[in-house]
Amino acid sequence: MASLDRVKVLVLGDSGVGKSSLVHLLCQNQVLGNPSWTVGCSVDVRVHDYKEGTPEEKTYYIELWDVGGSVGSASSVKSTRAVFYNSVNGIILVHDLTNKKSSQNLYRWSLEALNRDLVPTGVLVTNGDYDREQFADNQIPLLVIGTKLDQIHETKRHEVLTRTAFLAEDFNAEEINLVIEKRYFLRDGNQIPGFPDRKRFGGGTLKSLHYD
Amino acid sequence: MSFLIDSSIMITSQILFFGFGWLFFMRQLFKDYEVRQYVVQVIFSVTFAFSCTMFELIIFEILGVLNSSSRYFHWKMNLCVILLILVFMVPFYIGYFIVSNIRLWILSIEQLISRVGVIGVTLMALLSGFGAVNCPYTYMSYFLRNVTDTDILALERRLLQTMDMIISKKKRMAMTRRTMFQKGEVHNKPSGFWGMIKSVTTSAPGSENLTLIQQEVDALEELSRQLFLETTDLYATKERIEYSKTFKGKYFNFLGYFFSIYCVWKIFMATINIVFDRVGKTDPVTRGIEITVNYLGIQFDVKFWSQHISFILVGIIIVTSIRGLLITLTKFFYAISSSKSSNVIVLLLAQIMGMYFVSSVLLIRMSMPLEYRTIITEVLGELQFNFYHRWFDVIFLVSALSSILFLYLAHKQAPEKHMAP
Numbered sequence: 001m002a003s004l005d006r007v008k009v010l011v012l013g014d015s016g017v018g019k020s021s022l023v024h025l026l027c028q029n030q031v032l033g034n035p036s037w038t039v040g041c042s043v044d045v046r047v048h049d050y051k052e053g054t055p056e057e058k059t060y061y062i063e064l065w066d067v068g069g070s071v072g073s074a075s076s077v078k079s080t081r082a083v084f085y086n087s088v089n090g091i092i093l094v095h096d097l098t099n100k101k102s103s104q105n106l107y108r109w110s111l112e113a114l115n116r117d118l119v120p121t122g123v124l125v126t127n128g129d130y131d132r133e134q135f136a137d138n139q140i141p142l143l144v145i146g147t148k149l150d151q152i153h154e155t156k157r158h159e160v161l162t163r164t165a166f167l168a169e170d171f172n173a174e175e176i177n178l179v180i181e182k183r184y185f186l187r188d189g190n191q192i193p194g195f196p197d198r199k200r201f202g203g204g205t206l207k208s209l210h211y212d
Numbered sequence: 213m214s215f216l217i218d219s220s221i222m223i224t225s226q227i228l229f230f231g232f233g234w235l236f237f238m239r240q241l242f243k244d245y246e247v248r249q250y251v252v253q254v255i256f257s258v259t260f261a262f263s264c265t266m267f268e269l270i271i272f273e274i275l276g277v278l279n280s281s282s283r284y285f286h287w288k289m290n291l292c293v294i295l296l297i298l299v300f301m302v303p304f305y306i307g308y309f310i311v312s313n314i315r316l317w318i319l320s321i322e323q324l325i326s327r328v329g330v331i332g333v334t335l336m337a338l339l340s341g342f343g344a345v346n347c348p349y350t351y352m353s354y355f356l357r358n359v360t361d362t363d364i365l366a367l368e369r370r371l372l373q374t375m376d377m378i379i380s381k382k383k384r385m386a387m388t389r390r391t392m393f394q395k396g397e398v399h400n401k402p403s404g405f406w407g408m409i410k411s412v413t414t415s416a417p418g419s420e421n422l423t424l425i426q427q428e429v430d431a432l433e434e435l436s437r438q439l440f441l442e443t444t445d446l447y448a449t450k451e452r453i454e455y456s457k458t459f460k461g462k463y464f465n466f467l468g469y470f471f472s473i474y475c476v477w478k479i480f481m482a483t484i485n486i487v488f489d490r491v492g493k494t495d496p497v498t499r500g501i502e503i504t505v506n507y508l509g510i511q512f513d514v515k516f517w518s519q520h521i522s523f524i525l526v527g528i529i530i531v532t533s534i535r536g537l538l539i540t541l542t543k544f545f546y547a548i549s550s551s552k553s554s555n556v557i558v559l560l561l562a563q564i565m566g567m568y569f570v571s572s573v574l575l576i577r578m579s580m581p582l583e584y585r586t587i588i589t590e591v592l593g594e595l596q597f598n599f600y601h602r603w604f605d606v607i608f609l610v611s612a613l614s615s616i617l618f619l620y621l622a623h624k625q626a627p628e629k630h631m632a633p
Contacts, residue, residue, distance in 0.1 A: 014244070027386070039440065040439075040441070043378055043379055045382040045386050047390055061386070072546070074444075075447075076451060077444050079447045080440060083368045083371060083372065083443075098246075099246050100246060101244055101246060105244070
């Protein structure tokens with residue numbers, strides 16, 4: 001077990017977008033029954049077989065660090081959160097498809113996480129405005145996930161999805177739109193319909209972004 | 213004719229206040245949320261507009277602007293509308309939004325309160341009591357604990373170590389689950405008769421291990437949350453220490469000493485009022501003028517100055533209480549709301565704001581000279597003002613003393629928490 005390498009992935013986003021549910025779904029293969037407000041940071045681990053089926057197969061532990069809070073928090077909270085941003089291998093940005101502001105806040109989240117290494121004093125010098133230059137030399141892979149797709153009415157889905165496609169392009173990131181829904185919960189978590197497909201796609205994207 | 217002009221002035225100012233409330237809601241309060249239900253924003257702005265109109269009418273009373281009969285009419289109308297909103301509309305909408313989100317909200321709807329004044333005055337007295345004590349405590353740097361960078365680094369290291377321990381335990385659990393799954397011991401509830409028999413005779417050692425580790429992980433997660441909150445506290449204290457070294461900080465420190473004397477004076481006066489069953493008959497303005505005329509022998513035009521000084525004093529009280537209330541509301545709102553409950557909370561805040569302003573008007577009456585009090589007395593009718601002042605004094609005293617006790621305990625407890633390794 002000690003020989004397995006460590007992969008640290010941050011899960012960032014506004015309060016209530018569904019980060020804890022997402023992490024629980026990925027790691028426990030079950031839907032989270034009673035989501036509650038995350039204080040500080042909660043971590044979960046997923047065992048993943050890199051390049052499954054090939055001779056180079058290797059098993060990794062993916063640590064998903066689900067950091068709670070909002071971008072508008074007090075600077076003391078931001079300084080404390082900065083402690084979790086060390087040596088990150090990937091960032092998952094989660095936003096709520098029913099809430100436009102959560103998508104806009106993703107810029108500020110990514111700046112907060114990425115600037116951690118650039119400004120050692122821990123003070124954010126930007127005011128959060130989007131600047132593509134700042135992402136140009138970014139080596140850390142980003143993944144944008146939109147949640148609660150089922151809560152959007154059928155007719156509005158196309159408009160919402162085009163908007164989020166632009167968002168993902170701005171970050172130079174891959175995009176997935178998810179439904180994390182209680183109706184899919186069955187007694188045996190391994191039999192969630194359609195879930196194996198999503199798992200493979202999610203795993204696949206992480207694989208392609210994993211530079212070795 | 214003059215009535216029409218007066219009414220159009222009042223309506224214009226009401227529209228202005230409405231616009232300000234609308235902007236405040238959009239830019240400050242709801243800046244992180246999506247406004248889906250516009251009725252909430254309208255209600256909030258309307259409540260704010262009519263509350264501000266009441267203050268405006270007091271100012272007009274003092275300055276003698278507008279016709280007195282049209283002032284009286286607008287007072288009555290304003291009061292009608294605001295009571296309608298506070299007693300019927302806001303509670304109705306609170307009920308409506310709670311019922312549509314009932315599974316998330318444990319709080320039950322309070323019964324309709326007929327005497328809005330009592331609640332509002334209690335609230336004001338509580339806030340004043342706490343504010344009077346907390347203000348010097350926050351401003352003065354005497355109470356700041358000494359926090360060094362090494363303290364913060366030590367706590368951060370502990371936090372990261374705890375996270376690492378949680379991770380290693382979760383890795384074990386994930387690996388155990390995977391091997392169990394691969395060996396065919398699927399972790400699910402036994403179904404059917406034969407499954408039940410099987411579960412009695414065989415036991416899965418893997419799953420017992422898992423529950424033990426899960427309990428350890430739960431304890432560690434609780435610890436990590438505690439450490440996170442403590443680190444946040446230390447960072448906040450460090451910032452305050454740095455702030456106190458600036459000019460602004462020194463200025464506030466000085467103000468803090470001044471306010472602590474004022475606070476002690478107020479507590480003393482409240483006690484005297486209760487013990488000797490005394491209700492102040494004259495307001496500070498007239499008393500101040502009396503003192504200057506009688507003891508210092510300075511003669512000046514009492515009528516002219518009393519009007520201007522009342523205007524300034526009442527104006528300051530109104531502006532600071534509105535500003536203080538909006539700031540407190542914003543802080544409170546950020547702290548307790550989430551995207552689901554934001555509607556209910558904003559309506560609750562509108563309710564509180566309305567009640568707070570109505571009782572401010574009640575109590576402001578005491579700060580004004582006699583000739584300006586008549587309209588409030590006439591309009592609010594048979595309310596017993598003395599009761600409200602006595603009630604305010606009692607609650608203020610209770611609140612101030614408990615705040616002192618609370619802050620003392622919190623201050624004593626905090627240093628011991630951080631010193632423990």
